[in-house]
Every structure is written in structure tokens, then in C-alpha cells.
Amino acid sequence: MSLEISKAFVDAILEQSRAEYPDECCGVILGPAGSNKALRHKPMINAAHSPTFYEFDPKDLLSLYREADDNDEEIVVIYHSHTETEAYPSRTDIAYAGEPGAHYVLVSTRKEIAPATEFRSYRIVDGVVTEEPVTITA
Amino acid sequence: MSIEVRIPTILRPYTKDQKSVEAEGATLSAVITDLDANYAGLGERLLENGALRRFINVYVNDEDVRFLGGLDAQIKDGDSITILPAVAGG
Numbered sequence: 501m502s503l504e505i506s507k508a509f510v511d512a513i514l515e516q517s518r519a520e521y522p523d524e525c526c527g528v529i530l531g532p533a534g535s536n537k538a539l540r541h542k543p544m545i546n547a548a549h550s551p552t553f554y555e556f557d558p559k560d561l562l563s564l565y566r567e568a569d570d571n572d573e574e575i576v577v578i579y580h581s582h583t584e585t586e587a588y589p590s591r592t593d594i595a596y597a598g599e600p601g602a603h604y605v606l607v608s609t610r611k612e613i614a615p616a617t618e619f620r621s622y623r624i625v626d627g628v629v630t631e632e633p634v635t636i637t638a
Numbered sequence: 639m640s641i642e643v644r645i646p647t648i649l650r651p652y653t654k655d656q657k658s659v660e661a662e663g664a665t666l667s668a669v670i671t672d673l674d675a676n677y678a679g680l681g682e683r684l685l686e687n688g689a690l691r692r693f694i695n696v697y698v699n700d701e702d703v704r705f706l707g708g709l710d711a712q713i714k715d716g717d718s719i720t721i722l723p724a725v726a727g728g
Contacts, residue, residue, distance in 0.1 A: 526725075548726070555726035558695045558702045565722055578725060590728040596693055598648050598723020 502633040503577070503603045503621040505529070505538050510619055510636055513607055516543055517581035521609045524554040529577035530568055538576045538603075546580075553592070554580045577621075579605035586610070587618040589629050597624035603632070641669060641713055644720040652680040661719075666696065667709040669719065684721070695722045 509529060516525045527544045531537040542564070547557035556564070568574060578599060582590070587606035589597070597604060600623075608618035623630045644658050653659050659677070663669035674681030684694055689709070696703045697720040703711045713719070 528725075544725075553726070553728050555724065558697075558704075558724075561695060561722055561725060562697055562700065562702075562720065565720075580727060592726075592728030596724060596726045598646065598693060598725070600648055 501623060502635060504635045504637060506637050509538065509541050512541055513579055517607050517609050522551045522583055523549050524551060524581050524583060526554040526580040528575050530573040531576040533572050533574045536576060551583045575599060575602055577603045577605050582606060582608045584610050587620045589622055589624060594624055594627055594629060600625045640715060642718045643673065646722050648723055649680060649683055652677045663713055665713060666703055666711040669713055693724050695724055
């Protein structure tokens with residue numbers, strides 16, 4: 501398993517994470533159902549507005565899934581930022597992870613590390629985290 | 639009386655991979671009991687200590703059940719229930 505993602509999306513996610521700092525940012529990238537292709541970026545609002553928690557608003561969540569269904573799309577990537585810790589799933593991230601087919605992307609805005617090195621992707625299935633390689637395309 | 643219940647990917651192992659199943663019940667609680675009777679184990683994935691799990695969102699038609707009385711939410715024939723895992727973390 502690996503994630504292939506365009507540089508434009510990586511840049512947009514990192515930009516969003518800086519813009520929303522000190523809160524965590526979040527969003528998804530959708531693709532045609534069954535394709536595993538990350539093609540349509542959709543930033544989401546962090547309803548928790550918190551530096552240590554993120555949550556899609558339940559109404560936004562329903563709209564997102566309805567929209568994906570209507571477009572015959574699936575959620576390929578679910579991403580969020582960590583503000584002061586490494587881009588690795590927290591215990592809370594693991595407890596909540598409810599999309600076994602999605603790539604869970606984490607970025608970090610912590611200062612001591614260059615942002616480009618803090619874009620990482622994982623599978624989280626039944627509480628087990630598996631990091632996967634990320635290929636950034638032009 | 640028949641209610642459509644839309645099942646998220648993570649719970650489809652309980653419904654033989656069906657995206658949507660039929661259930662019965664006059665309240666959300668009764669619908670979940672009915673679901674669990676037909677799809678063993680599903681109830682436990684939705685409830686914890688008799689309450690809806692924090693990680694699960696349930697909607698009746700387009701409304702979050704937390705605003706409809708939670709497990710006591712009234713369900714009527716033809717309603718559509720959607721179950722979605724919360725997207726959240728720390």
C-alpha cells in the first residue's frame with residue numbers, strides 16, 4: 501500500500517495547516533469509487549476549533565458522504581494536522597479511525613522540523629497503524 | 639413497517655457487505671435492537687453502556703439523532719436512517 505498524491509494537494513494541505521494554526525486543520529481528498537485515486541481536495545472545518553482535537557461537524561459529515569455518493573466517489577484521504585507533535589496518529593486518532601479503506605494523512609506544524617518532512621500517510625485498521633510510503637507527483 | 643438503514647463501510651462486515659438494510663422499530667432504540675437480531679454484533683458497535691457510541695453518528699432522514707432525542711428518537715415507516723463513523727481525532 502502507498503499513497504500517490506499531487507504536489508498541489510500537498511502544498512494546499514500544508515498551507516491550510518499553517519493558516520489554521522494554532523488549531524488543527526482537517527479535510528479529505530475524494531476520488532472515483534474503487535479507484536484509490538486522490539483527485540478532488542475538499543478542506544473541511546474543524547468544528548472543535550482546537551489545537552489538540554479535530555472533528556468534522558456532523559452536518560458537514562453527512563453532506564460530505566451524500567455528495568460522495570451522488571458523485572460516485574469515495575473518500576480516499578482523510579487528513580489533519582498536529583500542531584506541536586509529530587505527524588503520527590495519536591491514541592485518539594486511532595480510537596476514532598472509522599474508514600478502513602482510507603489513507604490517513606498527518607501533517608505537523610511544529611516549528612523544529614521542516615514541513616516537507618512532516619507529510620505522512622497511514623492505514624488505521626482495527627486499531628493497528630501501518631505507515632505507508634507517499635509518492636508526490638507533479 | 640420498514641425503515642432503510644444505510645451502513646458505513648466499517649460496519650458492512652456485519653451486514654454481509656450490504657450498503658443498506660431494512661429494519662423495523664418505532665424508536666431508534668427498537669431499530670437497533672431489530673438490527674442486532676438480524677445482524678449479530680452490530681448493536682454492540684453502535685451502543686456502549688446503553689448509549690450511542692461517541693464515535694458513531696446516526697441521522698434520521700437528514701437530522702442528527704442527538705437533536706431528536708437520541709435513542710428515543712421516533713421513527714416512522716419510510717424513514718431513512720444513516721449511520722456514519724465520526725471523522726475526528728486528536
